[in-house]
Amino acid sequence: MIEVQNLTKAYGLVTAVDHVSFTVNKGEILGFLGPNGAGKTTTMRILTGFMPATSGTARVSGFDVATDSLEVRRHIGYLPEAPPLYPDMSVGSYLDFVLRIKNIPVERRRARVDDALEKTNLGDKRNELVKRLSRGYKQRVGLAQALVHDPDVIILDEPTVGLDPKQIIEVRHLIKSLAGTHTIILSTHILPEVSMTCDRVVIINKGKIAAVDTPQNLTTQLKSGQRIQLEVRAPEKPLQELLGQIPGTSRVQLDASRTEGHLAATVEAAPGKDIRSVVAAKIVEKGWELYELRGVSMSLEDIFLELTTDDAAHAQPSN
Amino acid sequence: MRSLYAIYRKEMGHYFVSPVAYVLVGLFLFLSGFFFDLYVNAANEQSPDAPTWVLRAFLGFLALVFLFFLPMVTMGVYAEERKRGTMELLMTSPITELQIVLGKFLASLTLFAAMLLPTAGCVVFIWMHSDPRPPFRIVLSGYLGALLFGGALLALGSFLSSLTENQIIAAALTFAAFLALWAIDFGTRGASGPAGQVLQYLSVINHYDDFTRGIIDTSGVTYYLSFMILFIFLTVRSVDSMRWRRA
Numbered sequence: 001m002i003e004v005q006n007l008t009k010a011y012g013l014v015t016a017v018d019h020v021s022f023t024v025n026k027g028e029i030l031g032f033l034g035p036n037g038a039g040k041t042t043t044m045r046i047l048t049g050f051m052p053a054t055s056g057t058a059r060v061s062g063f064d065v066a067t068d069s070l071e072v073r074r075h076i077g078y079l080p081e082a083p084p085l086y087p088d089m090s091v092g093s094y095l096d097f098v099l100r101i102k103n104i105p106v107e108r109r110r111a112r113v114d115d116a117l118e119k120t121n122l123g124d125k126r127n128e129l130v131k132r133l134s135r136g137y138k139q140r141v142g143l144a145q146a147l148v149h150d151p152d153v154i155i156l157d158e159p160t161v162g163l164d165p166k167q168i169i170e171v172r173h174l175i176k177s178l179a180g181t182h183t184i185i186l187s188t189h190i191l192p193e194v195s196m197t198c199d200r201v202v203i204i205n206k207g208k209i210a211a212v213d214t215p216q217n218l219t220t221q222l223k224s225g226q227r228i229q230l231e232v233r234a235p236e237k238p239l240q241e242l243l244g245q246i247p248g249t250s251r252v253q254l255d256a257s258r259t260e261g262h263l264a265a266t267v268e269a270a271p272g273k274d275i276r277s278v279v280a281a282k283i284v285e286k287g288w289e290l291y292e293l294r295g296v297s298m299s300l301e302d303i304f305l306e307l308t309t310d311d312a313a314h315a316q317p318s319n
Numbered sequence: 320m321r322s323l324y325a326i327y328r329k330e331m332g333h334y335f336v337s338p339v340a341y342v343l344v345g346l347f348l349f350l351s352g353f354f355f356d357l358y359v360n361a362a363n364e365q366s367p368d369a370p371t372w373v374l375r376a377f378l379g380f381l382a383l384v385f386l387f388f389l390p391m392v393t394m395g396v397y398a399e400e401r402k403r404g405t406m407e408l409l410m411t412s413p414i415t416e417l418q419i420v421l422g423k424f425l426a427s428l429t430l431f432a433a434m435l436l437p438t439a440g441c442v443v444f445i446w447m448h449s450d451p452r453p454p455f456r457i458v459l460s461g462y463l464g465a466l467l468f469g470g471a472l473l474a475l476g477s478f479l480s481s482l483t484e485n486q487i488i489a490a491a492l493t494f495a496a497f498l499a500l501w502a503i504d505f506g507t508r509g510a511s512g513p514a515g516q517v518l519q520y521l522s523v524i525n526h527y528d529d530f531t532r533g534i535i536d537t538s539g540v541t542y543y544l545s546f547m548i549l550f551i552f553l554t555v556r557s558v559d560s561m562r563w564r565r566a
Contacts, residue, residue, distance in 0.1 A: 050562060080404060086405060087403075098412075100325035101408075103413055
């Protein structure tokens, strides 16, 4: 449904999007994850036909965004970061206007507005002026605007910003219910959002793609590089030595202990090796008291940080 | 065509559902009525040319008021849309820049006509009660000229509004541009030589003067139409250039 190849966008000397390639299948929800300024919005703006790319190609519903821009725009619904609303219009007439500029014939408009209002739970706000709505309702009107013409592809730039927790859950449900019949790209910097709503995730940082996978795969992939947390009553030096000698450990770090005489340690092991039983056996063998041993799986949060703060971590030793 | 109408309809809604149109039209009509009364009282009743004099003075006065009112009509046309982020909605919809620009231009022209046409009441009144009656073509050509003159100013003002996100800046630029056009006319009155003639031709006011004398000169009509087309074209380019900016 969406094919992006080597997409690059440079603003003068700044490269906002750098050779980005990915595809989105029909009916899929793709999450665009990255810190602020990573190039999410720029990529989306290119896909919606708002701005041209510097190089590379993008196709939406089989149409090239550069050469068939109008055709692409016919097939997408787009919610920019700030919902594009006219404060002096009522919700109903605003959606009607959107349908008009999307070239939807008059006989279908009424039904489309009803449908969009129902999906976004705005039924009772049809005659309310947009400027009288609260932030959350405005965001929902923005969402209604993106899906009112029943487009094949819906592109949502941070759709849950400004909503309260209950509304966030509603919007996530709505997005999930749209999948299948619609292809959706949504951007966010909120990690749970991605694991809850998306089929696949593109992690983007400084304009480059850092990873593309399902949320589950991303989590398990890094869980295999295992991390164990320990709490042991033992002398500091020997413990460090012992843990370091266990085959498969890649890093041992002693943390500040929580209780007097107890040591807390974090052990990282190479991927594919479960060292938990070995660690436990060795400690008991020494006669030390083992209070806690647990495997910590890396959350999306860790993956995200690992992938996006890479440069910072590498830069530090040289200082 | 349907998309153009959608834009036109939205702009008309913006003008006439909000107080914008009523405040502008109301103030304009109040001012023009007040000055019309002044001109009628100032006219020399004994002179057979008095009705013509009132008509010309009044039409000239209208042109002056446009300079102050039309920047207020056009200042928000694009600047407000850009500030609100709704330009992004328009530009990711299946409509062309030309449809957006023409829809907005025609809407501003309609609002302008709604300001201008009621003043014809005064003019027709004086025409009916004059003896002898001045030629009616002065009324017709005067209003045709006013529409063309206002249309040209609206096209220029809309273009300037597309250059900025700030309505105040748009209004200030437009007002300054109008005054500059006015100044060209002032500075070149009675100028001779090729340079003077070129400047005289370029003056927006100069051509309007002909219309208020009852002369419909094709060079004047051509001038105003090309002026409008030029600035509509530049506005299309300016709107298109928003796609290339970092925002």
